[in-house]
Amino acid sequence: MTGEAIVVDNVSRVFGGLKAVDGASLKLARGETVAIVGPNGAGKSTLIQLISGVDRADSGTIHVDGVRTDHLPPDRIARLGVGRSFQTSRVFPALTVWDSVLVGVQAGLIETRSGRLIDPVTESAGALLGLPFWRRRVAAQEAAAEAALKLFGDRLWPRRDQPALGLSYANRRRLEIARLLAAEPRYLLLDEPSAGMNPTETEELTHLILDLRRTHPDMGILVIEHKLSMVRRIADRVVVLNQGRVLIEDKPDHALDHPEVVEAYLGRARSGANFQDAHHG
Amino acid sequence: MELFLSQILNGLAIGQVYALIALGFSLVFGVANIINFAQGALFMLGAFIAYSAIAWFGLPLVPAAAVSVVIVAILGLLLERIALRPLIGAPYVAPFLSTLAISTIIDQSAEIVWSPESQPFPASISSTTFFIGNAYITVTDLVIFGFGAAATVALTLFVSFTWTGRALRATAQDASAAAQLGIRTDVMRQIAFGLAGALGALSGILVALYFQSVFPQMGIPFGLKGFAAALLGGLASIPGAVVGGLLLGIGETLASAYVGDSYRDAIAFTLLLLMLLVRPNGLLGGGRLDALGGAGAAAGAMPTTSLLASSSSQQSALRAYYLPPWGFLAVGAAFALVPLVVSSTYVLQALIYGFIFALLSASTSLVSGSVGILSIGQAAFFGVGAYAVGVFARPYGLPADATLAIAIGLTALVAVVAAIPLLKLTGHTAALGTLAIGQIGFLVFLNWVSVTRGPMGILNIPHPVLELLGGLRFATTEQKYWLVLGFAAVALVIAERYVSSPIGRVWRAIREDRLAALAAGLPVRRYILLAFAVSGALAGLAGGLFAYVQQVVSPESFTVETSILVLTMAVLGGLGNLTGAALAGFALAILPEFLRGFAEWRMIVYGLLLLVALRVRPQGLLGAR
Numbered sequence: 001m002t003g004e005a006i007v008v009d010n011v012s013r014v015f016g017g018l019k020a021v022d023g024a025s026l027k028l029a030r031g032e033t034v035a036i037v038g039p040n041g042a043g044k045s046t047l048i049q050l051i052s053g054v055d056r057a058d059s060g061t062i063h064v065d066g067v068r069t070d071h072l073p074p075d076r077i078a079r080l081g082v083g084r085s086f087q088t089s090r091v092f093p094a095l096t097v098w099d100s101v102l103v104g105v106q107a108g109l110i111e112t113r114s115g116r117l118i119d120p121v122t123e124s125a126g127a128l129l130g131l132p133f134w135r136r137r138v139a140a141q142e143a144a145a146e147a148a149l150k151l152f153g154d155r156l157w158p159r160r161d162q163p164a165l166g167l168s169y170a171n172r173r174r175l176e177i178a179r180l181l182a183a184e185p186r187y188l189l190l191d192e193p194s195a196g197m198n199p200t201e202t203e204e205l206t207h208l209i210l211d212l213r214r215t216h217p218d219m220g221i222l223v224i225e226h227k228l229s230m231v232r233r234i235a236d237r238v239v240v241l242n243q244g245r246v247l248i249e250d251k252p253d254h255a256l257d258h259p260e261v262v263e264a265y266l267g268r269a270r271s272g273a274n275f276q277d278a279h280h281g
Numbered sequence: 282m283e284l285f286l287s288q289i290l291n292g293l294a295i296g297q298v299y300a301l302i303a304l305g306f307s308l309v310f311g312v313a314n315i316i317n318f319a320q321g322a323l324f325m326l327g328a329f330i331a332y333s334a335i336a337w338f339g340l341p342l343v344p345a346a347a348v349s350v351v352i353v354a355i356l357g358l359l360l361e362r363i364a365l366r367p368l369i370g371a372p373y374v375a376p377f378l379s380t381l382a383i384s385t386i387i388d389q390s391a392e393i394v395w396s397p398e399s400q401p402f403p404a405s406i407s408s409t410t411f412f413i414g415n416a417y418i419t420v421t422d423l424v425i426f427g428f429g430a431a432a433t434v435a436l437t438l439f440v441s442f443t444w445t446g447r448a449l450r451a452t453a454q455d456a457s458a459a460a461q462l463g464i465r466t467d468v469m470r471q472i473a474f475g476l477a478g479a480l481g482a483l484s485g486i487l488v489a490l491y492f493q494s495v496f497p498q499m500g501i502p503f504g505l506k507g508f509a510a511a512l513l514g515g516l517a518s519i520p521g522a523v524v525g526g527l528l529l530g531i532g533e534t535l536a537s538a539y540v541g542d543s544y545r546d547a548i549a550f551t552l553l554l555l556m557l558l559v560r561p562n563g564l565l566g567g568g569r570l571d572a573l574g575g576a577g578a579a580a581g582a583m584p585t586t587s588l589l590a591s592s593s594s595q596q597s598a599l600r601a602y603y604l605p606p607w608g609f610l611a612v613g614a615a616f617a618l619v620p621l622v623v624s625s626t627y628v629l630q631a632l633i634y635g636f637i638f639a640l641l642s643a644s645t646s647l648v649s650g651s652v653g654i655l656s657i658g659q660a661a662f663f664g665v666g667a668y669a670v671g672v673f674a675r676p677y678g679l680p681a682d683a684t685l686a687i688a689i690g691l692t693a694l695v696a697v698v699a700a701i702p703l704l705k706l707t708g709h710t711a712a713l714g715t716l717a718i719g720q721i722g723f724l725v726f727l728n729w730v731s732v733t734r735g736p737m738g739i740l741n742i743p744h745p746v747l748e749l750l751g752g753l754r755f756a757t758t759e760q761k762y763w764l765v766l767g768f769a770a771v772a773l774v775i776a777e778r779y780v781s782s783p784i785g786r787v788w789r790a791i792r793e794d795r796l797a798a799l800a801a802g803l804p805v806r807r808y809i810l811l812a813f814a815v816s817g818a819l820a821g822l823a824g825g826l827f828a829y830v831q832q833v834v835s836p837e838s839f840t841v842e843t844s845i846l847v848l849t850m851a852v853l854g855g856l857g858n859l860t861g862a863a864l865a866g867f868a869l870a871i872l873p874e875f876l877r878g879f880a881e882w883r884m885i886v887y888g889l890l891l892l893v894a895l896r897v898r899p900q901g902l903l904g905a906r
Contacts, residue, residue, distance in 0.1 A: 052800060078802030086800075092793035095786070103790040106783055107802030117804060120811045127782035128775065138783065179801065 004065050005029040006051060006082070006187055006220065011060030011070075012244070013046055020046040022244030023060070030186060033213060033221040035231040035252070038241035039265055044224045045087050047241070048189050051222075052084040053077040065186070079107055079115070081186030085193060087224075089176040093165035097156055097175055100164050101149055104179035105141040148182035151208065169196045173205075181212075187220040188212075194227050202227060209234045228256055240264065286416035288534045294422035295491060296530020297429030301484035302507025303514065303522035304436060305477035311453035311517045312473035316709040318380040319360055320481055321504020322387035325497060327353045327482025328402075328489040329395055335403045342404040350482045357478020358471050365474075366467070367896055374655065375895045377709045378852060381657070382895070384500065385845055386888040391497035393881060399496035402489040425487045432483055436476070437519055449473065453517070501841050502546055505720060506533075508713050509553035516710075547724040550717040557714050558702040601904030603860040606777040613770030617763060626758040631874035633762055633830055635867040636769040637823050642850035642866025643776055643859045644819035649848060650857025650905060651780055652812045653792030654703060655712035657844050661699070661722025662817045664839030665692045666824025671739035671834035672732060681745035681755075685768070685825045692821025693814040700813035704806050707795065719844045726836040738835025745829045755829075765826045772822055777859050779815055780906070788812055789857065789906070842884060849891050855901030865902060 006028040013021040021043040028034050036044045049055035051062055053074035062070040064080045078084075092100050110118045118126075126134030149156045152174045159167065164175060173193060180188060193209075194202045210233070212219065225231050231238060231252055238255035240247040242264040248255050255261060302324055309317045327349050334345035364379040409420045440446035451459040452469040460466045488503060489495045510529045514521025532552060537545035604612070616636075620629060645659045669688035673679050679687075699718045703711050726733050733739070744756040745764060755764045779785055787808050790798045799805050828834045850869050854861030869887065873879045879886075894901065 054796065054800065074796075074799040075802050075804055078800055084800055086797070090794050090797040090800075092790045092797065094793055095789055099786050099789075102783065103786060103798065103803070104801050106787055106790075109783060111802075117807075120807060120814075123784065124779070124811070127784050128778045183802065 003029075004186075005063075006065075006222075007061075007063045008047070008051065009061045009063075011047075011050060011057045011062060013043075013050060013055065014058050019244050021050065021057070024241065024244065024246050025060075026239050026246065026249070028187060028220045028222050030218050030220045032236045033209070033223065033234055034237045034239060035235035036222065036224045036239045036241055037226070037228065037231060037256070037261075037265075038247070041243075042241040042264075043244040044241055045191055046244075048084055048191050048222070048224065051077075051189060052082060075107070078183075079111060082189065083180035083183055083185030083187070084189040085173070085176045085180060085191050087191045087195070089172045091164035091167070091172050091175050091179075094163055096161050096163055097149070097167070098145070098160040100175055101145040101179050101182050102142070104148075104182045105145050108144075108183055109137055109141050144184060145182045148178045151181065151211075152178060170198075170201045173197065177208075185219065187222065189222045191224050192226065193223065194225060194230060202230060206230050206233055232256065284538060285535070286413075287418065288538045289531055290413075290416065290418040291422055292531035292534035293527055294425045294429075294530070295488075295534065296510075296527035297426045297433075297523075298484045298487045298491065298526070299503075299506050299510040299529050300523040300526025301429050301432060301480050301487070302503060303511035303526050304433065304519065305480040305484075306508050306511040307514075307517055307519065307522045308449075308473045308480075309477045310511070312449060312456075313361075313365070313376075313470050315365070315376045315380070316508070316713060317360075317474070317477060318377060318504070319364075319384040319387065320477060320507060321500035321502075322384040322391075323353050323357060323360075323478050323481035323500075324485040324488075324503055324507070325391060325495075325500035326356065326387060327485030328495045328499065329391060329485075329497070330482070331404075331486045331489065332395075332400065332402060332495050336400075345404070346483070346486045349486060350479050353482035353485075354475045354479040357474040357476075357481070360478070361471050361474035364892065365470075371895065372899050373708070375899050377655070377712065378848075379892060379895050381845065381848075382888040382891040384504075385842075385849075386885050386892075388497060388500055389882075389884040389888070395495075395497055397497055399494050402493050402495050404490070405493060406490060421490060425491055428483070428487060432480065433519075433523055436480070440519065445472065501716075502720065505553070505713065505716055506546075506549050509549060509556070509717070512553065512710070512713075513556055543728045544724070547721055547728070550721045550724075553717045554702040554714065554721075557706060557710070601855060601858050601861075601900075601906045603858050603903060603906065604777065606774045606781065608860070609770050609773040609777060609863075613766055616766055620759040620762055627874075629758045629762045630830075631871045633758075633765050634874070635871040636765045637827050637830070638847065638850065638866040638870035639863035640769045640772055640819055640823040640826075640866070641847050642854065642862040643773055644816045644823065645847045646851035646854065646856060646859055646862035647776060647780065647788075647819070648812055648816045649851050650855075650862075651785055651788040651792065652809055653707075654700075654715065654809070655709075655848065656715045656816070657712055657841070657848055658699070658715035658717070658719025658722065659816075659820055659847050660839040660841065660843035661719045662692050662696050662820035663824040663827070663843065663847075664722055664726050664834075664836075665695050665817075666821030667828040667834045667838070668726065668733055668739070668824075669821065670825040670828035671742055674742050674745075674828075680748035680752075681764075681829065682747050682749045684745075685822060688821045688825030688828075689818045690821075692824065693818040696813040696817025696820070697810050700810055704809060716841065716844070719841055723836060723839055723841070726839055733834075733836070736836060738833055740833050742828055742832045742834065761830055765830065768822060768826060772819055773859065773863060776815065776819055780857070780859055784808070784811065792857075846884065846887065849887050852891060853894055853901055855903045855905045857906035858901065858903050861901050861903035 008024060008026045010023050010025055011021055012019065012023055024047060038044055050057045053069065053072055057070050061068060064077065064082060067080060069077050092103060110123055112118060125131065149160060155171055155174055156178060164172065167175060177193065194205050197205060235252050237249060238252045239249045240255055240261045247264060248258055248261055302320065305320045306316060330349040330352055331345045334340045334348050335342065360383055364383045365376050368375045368379055406421045406424050410417050440449055448464045449469050449472060451464055452466045456466045506529060510525035511522050513528060514525030529549060533545055533549045536548040619632065623629065641659065641663055645656050649655045666688040669691050670684045673684045673687055703714045706714055727735060744754055747753045755761050787803055791805055791808060795805055850866040851862045854865030873883050
């Protein structure tokens with residue numbers, strides 16, 4: 001299992017008697033955008049939990065760029081370049097927008113080129129004494145944070161000194177994505193990024209992802225998304241999950257219009273089979 | 282073997298009592314999702330009210346016990362009404378601190394009403410002893426076990442089969458769903474607190490019968506053991522509490538028989554820490570949700586300790602006022618002029634204690650506020666620093682630079698090791714872990730006689746000499762004033778640099794959302810341990826300076842009362858705000874020196890202050906950070 005990709009192989013996760021993920025396999029190569037769709041309870045979010053190490057698989061393997069990650073702690077996996085958002089966006093409520101994004105780049109600040117962490121004593125000395133080598137690192141990280149915030153136009157940058165808890169729902173999602181992007185991840189895993197966004201905001205997000213594909217041609221993007229119109233526009237491939245299994249994996253139009261998919265989503269076949277946004281709960 | 286069996290039988294009796302205390306925790310935790318720190322205080326009151334009913338009013342044991350149980354149950358209701366109901370929608374950490382304040386007020390009032398001394402309990406059950414083979418068991422043990430078991434069975438039947446019991450369980454599983462179905466969840470909360478009070482009182486009386494004595498400080502150690510038992514069993518399960526209590530009772534009795542009675546409590550608390558380290562969900566926790574608590578409780582899920590995040594989140598008062606790092610030097614420089622104008626050694630002495638407590642309060646604020654692990658054990662770190670100076674200054678003839686360096690380094694190390702069991706915990710559970718650390722520290726100071734000289738303490742600590750400054754000697758009060766002031770100012774500058782640096786930002790991020798911090802690739806445990814190291818270093822320095830100022834180190838300076846005092850200071854100043862912590866620490870430490878007759882009432886007044894502050898200004902004087 002080598003090569004630059006996240007490779008999920010035959011992974012299962014059981015909660016009590018319920019098989020949330022049941023022998024699912026999938027591959028996310030760098031530079032491609034893959035969307036995971038499926039009805040509620042299909043195991044989409046669980047899959048992201050497993051890839052990011054927040055939850056552990058009961059069986060199967062996960063590799064990130066050839067490194068086996070299915071028993072690594074989440075912070076290690078994140079430092080391999082896997083950035084993930086959460087279904088209910090997790091911002092640091094009392095931290096300002098600016099501080100939140102800086103937390104996102106902190107791991108880069110204390111990591112050396114060889115992937116080792118700088119020891120706490122050196123880190124303390126650098127931070128307390130303001131040594132030149134440290135200041136250079138901090139300046140680089142702050143530049144990355146600023147660039148990430150400015151990706152969202154005037155949505156976040158003018159609010160950088162406000163605490164995150166005062167942000168609107170959509171802005172919290174944006175902040176979470178900005179925090180991830182500031183760390184310049186190799187892979188971006190987004191768990192329902194457009195949830196709670198109105199059509200205008202969803203359109204904005206779609207453009208942002210399309211822009212990201214252009215500006216970060218090496219980044220692999222995995223999106224869980226219910227808004228299928230958006231999926232059609234951003235994804236190279238669509239993976240349809242149902243009851244923890246991969247039902248179909250194909251180009252968006254093929255996958256989404258497949259009769260089995262329509263049935264899994266809506267519970268019955270629909271004439272025309274060209275449904276747009278499926279809103280489930 | 283006979284001794285072993287006897288100890289087991291004996292352990293079952295006391296374990297049944299722990300189970301009762303544990304049930305009080307479990308009920309309240311299940312229904313209100315908070316850990317009632319005052320459970321120990323209710324327990325102590327139960328014992329003392331029964332004591333008074335017998336000793337002052339001449340009631341026989343059984344009616345006295347009944348009176349006590351009723352009164353304490355009512356007090357449990359009042360506790361919910363006064364300390365918790367007003368805080369619905371307040372920051373998650375507020376209710377816990379509120380019960381801490383109530384507990385302090387009750388404990389200190391008890392010392393005033395009944396005197397701080399231990400009193401013989403004026404009733405006993407026949408001391409007949411039965412032999413089973415060669416193992417023995419006393420009637421007292423049997424009665425205690427019988428009463429405890431009967432109460433447990435009654436409670437189990439109550440929550441399992443009565444309508445009220447079902448409503449209680451429903452509230453525990455999902456309060457909002459229960460409310461939707463027409464259950465008065467506020468009444469359920471009151472019932473839980475009332476029952477917890479009754480269980481507390483009953484267990485207090487049984488303990489008084491078991492040990493044949495009552496003392497006002499018994500609440501915290503027994504409360505902590507009850508909590509340990511509850512946690513051992515999984516915190517939210519009735520059978521779990523019973524199993525946990527019995528195991529703890531047996532373990533502790535065996536340990537005291539084979540290791541020594543003075544280590545009885547230390548062993549119980551060490552068990553608690555080991556438990557937190559290995560199986561924070563308890564033996565029966567996790568899969569089984571037998572009685573109370575719901576899924577969140579079983580997972581030990583705890584709300585954030587942020588003083589800003591709450592269920593009604595949009596707190597607007599986020600403004601925090603704090604000095605930049607160099608500000609502490611400026612303030613220090615201003616204070617350095619005081620001895621030039623003030624000649625009273627009494628005043629200077631008071632100010633010295635003010636500086637030491639400013640430092641200690643800042644060290645508490647750093648872990649409790651910035652990292653969000655409420656520390657109720659800071660006195661242990663303070664004590665390690667003080668004993669380091671006591672042990673190394675005279676016997677080894679080391680200068681103050683060396684002893685203080687040892688105090689700082691050793692305390693940082695102790696703090697890091699002590700923090701390891703806390704790494705998996707959040708919220709109230711972590712706070713009780715720190716309380717256990719504080720208790721263990723105190724017991725070690727008291728019982729490790731070969732090093733600490735036990736209750737006697739270490740006397741005749743020499744005047745500090747700084748070898749690095751050419752053997753400069755600090756003998757007079759003015760000289761010591763400058764020494765303490767200088768060290769405190771520099772240490773606060775460093776601490777503030779930490780808190781304002783990216784490291785401090787990570788600490789706050791961990792407090793706000795640990796999972797998100799992990800997902801951002803941050804080595805969370807390392808940062809928590811670093812925080813404990815820094816906090817320990819500050820507390821160790823404060824302790825070392827304290828030893829030089831006092832010239833005596835003895836265990837009573839490092840009790841849980843000191844820990845609660847400095848935590849109160851940190852909260853009042855604004856958690857995570859070192860300027861606020863230092864200011865509050867300084868002010869509250871010098872206040873009693875200038876108010877005559879205040880000492881006795883000090884902790885009660887501070888408890889009330891904390892209670893009021895949590896209602897009107899939870900973010901503290903200068904604002905939480």
